[in-house]
């Protein structure tokens with residue numbers, strides 16, 4: 722695409738930013754060192770695709786939920802490196818972009834059934850949490866606006882429940898760990914705390930245990946086999962005809978209770 726395309730493009734207005742609003746301006750963006758002229762309304766993810774690249778990694782939900790798309794960039798003229806989610810950040814002129822396939826952060830191996838919710842467990846698996854210098858860079862890096870330093874501090878104090886609750890919205894993108902001078906893998910620490918909290922602190926969900934037993938006893942085997950035999954067309958029709966759960970599902974039950 723030539724640089725002359727900085728003139729505004731005429732296209733149909735739409736809520737989808739890939740279908741460009743009328744008058745969208747083309748701006749220069751550098752992807753892996755190469756210059757492209759791209760529509761100013763696109764997210765980094767859509768801009769990279771618009772430039773002709775195809776994601777085979779570092780892309781998942783496209784909605785800011787899966788954490789698969791951490792990206793690093795700098796804007797020419799500004800020395801600062803910036804980090805964010807490619808699916809949530811709109812491009813700007815003179816962005817120099819690089820896509821991160823994943824963070825090779827340290828993740829401890831453990832068998833949840835052999836642990837307990839005692840604070841020492843977190844410390845023994847992730848002793849590096851004690852190196853936190855309280856700079857709060859992790860919190861500022863977080864696209865989910867989580868108090869990352871707060872949950873690391875809770876983990877340092879052995880307060881597994883607090884660390885689990887503060888980190889509940891973590892999408893495991895790893896951007897906090899990319900910035901941490903203490904080299905802490907925050908999101909893996911948080912995941913351990915949530916697992917310990919769910920396994921040892923929260924009351925057991927009996928209905929889930931019952932359902933697992935039913936699954937193991939083969940209650941749904943025939944139903945699943947039947948689904949596996951269906952054509953794509955039949956599956957589509959079944960999906961469209963299903964009884965959807967309402968937004969407010971408190972007290973709701975489907976009319977067909979065959980598999981309840």
Ligand code: SF4
Pocket residue numbers: 852853854855856857858859860869870873900901902903904905
């Ligand atoms: S970035 Fe690292 S050192 Fe700084 S507050 Fe967060 S955990 Fe602590």
Ligand code: SF4
Pocket residue numbers: 788862863864865866867869890891892893894895896897898907908
């Ligand atoms: S806590 Fe870290 S890994 Fe989790 S969403 Fe925030 S920046 Fe991403």
Ligand code: FES
Pocket residue numbers: 779780781782783784785786787788789790806807808809
């Ligand atoms: S693709 Fe899932 S958070 Fe960006």
